[in-house]
Amino acid sequence: MDPDGHALRDVLYKRAAVFRRLADAPASKPELVERLSSSRSTVDRAIDDLADVDCVESRNGTYSLTATGRFALAEHDRYAATTETIEAASSLLNGLPEGTTLPSVFLEDATVTVADPHVPSGASTASSELLERATAMRGLAPTVLKSDVFIIDRELDREALDVTVVAEPAVVEALGELSDTPVATLLARDSFDLYRSPGSLPYALWVMETPEGDHAGITFRGTGDVTGMVTNDSPEAVEWANAELASYRERATPVDQPV
Secondary structure (H helix, E strand, C coil): CCCCCHHHHHHHHHCHHHHHHHHHCCEEHHHHHHHHCCCHHHHHHHHHHHHHCCCEEEECCEEEECHHHHHHHHHHHHHHHHHHHHHHCHHHHCCCCCCCCCCHHHHCCCEEEECECCEHHHHHHHHHHHHHHCCEEEEEECCCCHHHHHHHHHHCCCCCCEEEEEECHHHHHHHHCCCCCCHHHHHHCCCEEEEECCCCCCCEEEEEEECCEEEEEEEEECCCCEEEEEEECCHHHHHHHHHHHHHHHHHCEEECCCC
16 A cells, blocks of 8 residues: 555545445445446446555455545545635634644534524524523633623522633633623622633633533634624533643632632
């Protein structure tokens, strides 16, 4: 096999249909001709190409993917799902601080919501609905709006919700200036914990636990309004988000009252 993987990537791209048919079930060449509506010569070339990169094996005229073939197809699909998210969220991701990275486990098969310029509040509908059902919410706060304080305070009137927020130093200071909001009430709640991060935060990452399952997401904001969200409820994405949040919390300082 080509040591740099170019030949394998080329075959994955050119022979994707045959890869997928054999991933579904082993098949003979005549069966592949029928299932793919292809000519016998096309199937012959495809099988030869897969064999050249050790992705197919034959037993009594029936072809099946090797372990190499299965692994290659899985990684190809993961890459495709991740780049699809990146393309859909490009306008949001370009607003992240330079040097910020996101893992493929969060981006793969994520749901991307970009705000309609005419109805910017619509982008936050999904997270608002999750918060209404949540039993726990943990998040990072690189920014804050008055509405955030009111929303969290209102939702905490429910007994079955605990909220933990790690905020930038500037956000903690800004909370002290929001005299017309229930900041003091919020900080006095046993179900609310606020932490001050030692420095800036790269994104508004959050995890919400609901009776139906856990959800991870990043909320993007422009000059106040939500510009979009990327959310993912896969176990791998939630696990990454929880670890990231725990790491920031470990380095942060508890806040009893805003500065």
